[in-house]
Amino acid sequence: MAAIYWRNAATCQRFDGEMWFPAGSDVDTSFARQLCLGCPVRWDCGTVALEAGESEGIWAGYWLKHKREREALERALPGVVARAPHGVCSECGRDYVPNASDTGRCRPCVRGLVPAAPVRDYVGQLHEWLPWRQIAAMSGLSLNTVQSLMNHPREYMSRETADALMSIPPLAVMP
Ligand code: SF4
Ligand SMILES: [Zn+2]
Structure with missing residues (x-):
């Protein structure tokens, strides 16, 4: 119910x-x-x-x-057990399960990772106008890094990589 x-x-x-x-x-x-x-x-x-x-x-x-x-x-009520206590990450606001050495932040945040999907979407939009090589040049990342981000989707990526890609201004893709 x-x-x-x-x-x-x-x-x-x-x-x-x-x-x-x-x-x-x-x-x-x-x-x-x-x-x-x-x-x-x-x-x-x-x-x-x-x-x-x-x-x-x-x-x-x-x-x-x-x-x-x-x-x-x-x-x-046999079989009903207490759920793991949930916390809300103080950095990104996502729910997470705190462990014994709780830092108040979810594991990806502690590791300096951010969700990759929005970055991938943005880069996908850029690629409608720009070749991969140019996206790499504008972000200061290697072509390999940019392509591997797009070809091997992961849930999280490093904040530095995300910042580099998101720093390409949307105006750059206007014809
Ligand atoms: S506390 Fe009692 S009355 Fe209230 S929902 Fe639970 S069973 Fe029903
Ligand atoms: Zn977090």
Whole structure:
């Protein structure tokens, strides 16, 4: 079920959402839990909570603050596991999976790489007007480098190569 749909169908949408996030750990949560039991999207909700590694609030009728209840939900939804935590690269804004030595940037950015597709598109447009040799000369790159970029598409390329090619002004291709 698509994420947007299940949230719209959630019983708790019609009530004060705070009831599903009780303060403390021994308040009476029976009303919220009862509603969860009859909620049409109960297991979508539980799946989302497990995948996100939630440890607060009541989801699918389980109060995930309590380890015992988290385990009960896991048993009710075998096979659903927490997803790797995602980060947003501070340099390019792409989603990435941080590793132990997280730098806040995705791996291509750390390595000085940029997406190659936009550069390839631009060079393809230039080539409608300019021979490869001239594109190479104007960018200061070797003919080999330019042709290999076009003939062996890769997902990323070095920032220096990209900058060199993108520095050819579009006006240069006007007849
Ligand atoms: S199961 Fe409970 S918390 Fe989850 S959507 Fe339904 S009412 Fe809300
Ligand atoms: Zn990045």
